[in-house]
Amino acid sequence: MRHLYFLVPGTGKRFHCGGLFAELKTLRLAQQICSAEVVTYDQREPDTLFLDDLLQQANLDNSIFVISWGFHIPRLVKRLRGYPVVYHAHSSGYGFSLPGDIPIITVSRNSMGYWGQKRPSGLIFHLPNHISPEFTNRQQPRDIDVLVQVRKSSSYLLNQLVPALEPCCNVVTLTGFVDDLSILFNRSKIFLYDSAEYWALSRVSEGFGLPPMEAMACGCQVFTSVNGALADYLDPGFNCYKVGVYSAGYDCDRILAALQTTNPLAMSPADLEPYRAAALLPRLAVILTEINHFFDYRAKHSADIPDLTKPRLAGLWLQRTAAKVRKKLGR
DSSP, X not given: OOEEEEEESOOSGGGOSXXXXXXXXXXXXXXXXXXXXXXXXXXXXXXXXXHHHHTTSSOGGGEEEEEOOGGGHHHHXXXXXXXOEEEEEOSXXXXXXXXXXXXXXXXXXXXXXXXXXXXTTSXXXXXXXXXXXXXXXOOOOOOEEEEEESTTOOHHIIIIIHHHHTTTSOEEEEOSOOSOHHHHHHHEEEEEEOOHHHHHHXXXXXXXXXXXXXXXXXXXXXXXXXXXXXXXXXXXXXXXEXXXXXXXXXXXXXXXXXXXXXXXOOOOHHHHGGGSHHHHHHHHHHHHHHHHHHHHHHTTOOOOSOOOOHHHHHHHHHHHHHHHHHHHHTO
C-alpha cells in the first residue's frame, strides 16, 4: 500500500478542535494497516514533517496525501494537483467542488449523501469517526446533574435553558478546553448539546457530532439537536431527547423528569460497536485497498465520465425541456 500523509495545519493548542482530534485518531487507525504519518502545512513543529519540505522530495507518487481541513481544501487541492490525494470529509456545505480523480472518505452518511449528489462520478466511502476506549460507562456515582459545553452551544441553551435549570439542579458549564471529557461524562447524568445555531452561522453542517455519542458511551443521557450528521445515529425518544422544543419550560420539565427516570435513554454497547476500533480497522483496510487500486488504474487510464458541472447541468436541462416540448407538439 502507498504511504499516507495526513495533512493538518498544525497540532498545537491553536488548532485543537474536534476535527483535529478525529483526524489524528484516523491516522492512528491507518498506522495499524499501512505506513502513515502526520504533516503540517501552516505551522512548523518539532519532529513533524512540514509540507513545504516534503514536496521537495522525489518519488512521492507512491504516497497518498489525505486532506481534511474544510476551508483549506481548495488551496490544498491546487497545490497538490498531480499527486494522489484523498479528501477525508468531515463537515459538508463549504461550496467547493473537487476533481473527479480525488476519492472521498466521509465520516457520516450525511456527508456521503452530500458528496454523492455533488460529485456522482467520484469514488466515495463511509468511515465513521472513532470512539476511543476511554469513552465507556465506568458505573460510578454521578455528582453532576447537567453538563454543558459553551463552545458550539446555542444562545437559547446558554441564556434561557441553563438559567432556568440552575435553581433546580446541579448544572456545570464548561468554558475552556478539557483534556479528558470521559471523566466528566462519567460524572454527569445529562449532557446538553445544541449545535444547530453554531453550524447555521458557520454556513456548513455538523460533520459528525462526537460529544453526544461520547457522552452516551459513558452512560450519560443526552438532550441534543439533530442537525446534520447528528441524524446519523441520534434517535429522539429512543436513545436521546430533542432539545430546544417549544419553550424553556417544556425542556426543563423533560430534563428534570429524565434526572429521576429509572430507564435512562442511551446507545447500547451494540449500537456503539460500529464506531469502535475493532469494527473500523477492517473497514478502513477495505477502503484503503480500493483507493490504492484506483490510483493504480488512474496512472494508466484517462477518465471518461463527465462531472455534473453547471454548464453540463444547463445543457442537460435544455435537452430535457426540448424533449418535453417536442413530445407535447407531437400529440
